[in-house]
Amino acid sequence: MQLLNADDYRAAARRHLPKGLFEYIDRGTEAELAIADIRRSLDNIRFRPSVLTGHAGSNMTTSLFDRTYCSPLIIAPTALAGLVSHDGETKLARVASKLGIPFCVSTQSVTSIDDIRKGAPEAELWLQLYVWRNRDLTWGLLDRAQKAGVSTLVITADTPLSPKRDYNQRNGFSVPFVPSLRGVWDVATRPKWLCSVMLRYLMTSGMPTYAHYLAEFKTAITRAAIAEDVKIESAISWADIAEIQKRWSGRIIIKGVLSVDDAIRARDMGIDGIVVSSHGGRNLDVALAPADVLPEIVDAVGAEMLVMADSGIRRGSDALKYLALGCRAVMVGRLPLYGLAAGGEQGALDILTMLIDEMHSNLVFAGAKDIDALRTAGIA
Template sequence: MATYENRNYRLGDSLDFQNFSEVRAIAKRRLPKGIFEYIDRGTEDERALTSNRVGFDRVKIRPSVLKGDATPRSTSVNLFGVEYVSPIVVTPTAFAGLVRYRGEIELAQAAADFGIPYCAATEAISSVEEIAEASSAPVWFQLYIWDKEELSYELMDRAWSKGARTLVLTADTAVMPKREFNHRNGFDIPFRFSTKNVFDVARHPGWALGVLGRYFATTGLPNFANYPPEYRTNLLKRGGGPSLNLMPNLNWGHVRRVRDHWKGNLIVKGLLRTEDAIAARDIGAEGIVVSNHGGRMFDSAVSPIEVLREIAETVGNDVTILADSSVQRGSDVFKLIASGANAVLVGRSMLYGTAAAGRKGAMQMMQILTDEIGLTMDLSGCRSVAEIEEKMLHRGTY
């Protein structure tokens, strides 16, 4: 069984960050404001971001002491029959290819080397074929249902043909959120040039030359590489035909049809209600993600850690439960697992690590989080992830 302690790949000298806050600061310096804020910020008044952090902070850990024995501590988990070295999954994120040249590929390679799953996104700069072929391990694939539903099935088939066996269907994005800062920064689709954001790019020559310049010199202005060619436009909405939009009336019927079409593991992402978890289970999903999209979709949404225990108690024996949203420390991962998750998706920290130093930076962030998970386990008296339980938590009040 693979464990964190005996994995084959090891980092050399550490990069100049030791935690989430420090790698975030590096990414903020290196990325133009529009790209950094697209990753970092939320929606509307960003209260969901605050409540996600408050949700974690109000949950404390009650450690069990004097439990040391000769059993090696292991952070490994088994997801869908595959053993991974850590209970973290690289969540699908749009525009990862803009934080670093071919950023999705470097991040996928880092995840494969480290020994955790990487989930490729529909709205990626690199295609699922490129990512899968560059990775030494099978990737997961995230799907948005398009308004031309048959094209979504063709994309699923492309992912399957490249070895993807786990599909993550995002269910909480039937409409686009109100991200006012994106509009101000010109980071809508299409991108809008202004004196302000052109000057901002000029102030980040490393990004302008090392990322955008390299795309111009090789493949041209980035586009959504998973879109069918006839709908594929660049980020200025030039070079393509008609638009391809998200399914506006997304419903459980669409999920059922995906279930009928997809032969592998199906995970439904973006659930915060017990009845939705039950519906996903009854349709035949093997997994769910309890998520409020990192506070980026619906500003009044409840934080996942507030509802995770209730959902896990209802469907936890029937499906694999994943959770995410605003995870910054290994102790956050521990709290979600104690609340009923089998593993935890992480996004921002992985993008910041990739922005800081590509594949090596992403791996260092994976190692930091896994070290913190292990430290939290050691201080709480747990030798394995299976020993992390709800009774170890103390839930305070706001």
């Protein structure tokens, strides 16, 4: 079947992946209200097109910090991308490199930042940081990232706890993988994934798990003893951000901001950027949708700091809507994962190329020669 839009890729991902893993990627939390709200917030936006503009092309060139990019896109950090396809994170890094965009590696990646660097020497790598309860381990990860040539640290601020995902409790999905009858049956029903991903890991590096965590965490048996150390810090605060500023010489971005006050506080501390995000509807199920708060945040801090956004981008027009609301770049999370599942590295490249093509054609239809023009012509 030809894959012509995000829904086609999503359906292919559903066919290929074990149910527990597909649902982990695809679904939200609790009553899944946030996902619906993100969709509503984007679907309600319309552009006011200009006609007879006399230009046939569109230019999406964007400057972020000191670099210029062809497209205002960043591959978002997604935990366990390496379970979707063997070496999935390295594949995403190479895709980002081909498209000339950054790839933000998750703290919870299956391949470590050093190994991703080896597999994608040209890629612009950012690292997403979950602050662990054990700060020494956290600072160790920063050192590792610095050595791997990471330019930008993205501190996730909206995940003080593991969210409640009833469906994953029911279908037995967990990391490290704890064998259960249901889990084994789930995996057995996806023989292609089993051979191309799971068995490949088992025959090379062993049971896939979080690569940046201590070796002891990687086996289910010893996990309980050290799990406290690498639990995400629930009490993370602005003081932690100040501490990280002292320890990290690169740029710092805070991800998961949805309030003007927090954005102002970040700006006043000298933070380089924020991502206005509701984590793709995967955390607080009753969080505001990013599109509903983005304009006021951009008004407050957009002139002095880089404002990005994410959540719910499935078509080029969704990305353009966030950009028209004033952010300078967008992150995409699930789309590249659907692409990876459907067709490995090529699939991820294809789905993001499709997204960029859709962005271009929507700009042309809107009569905007570039994103600034779209912002000015604006939202109806």
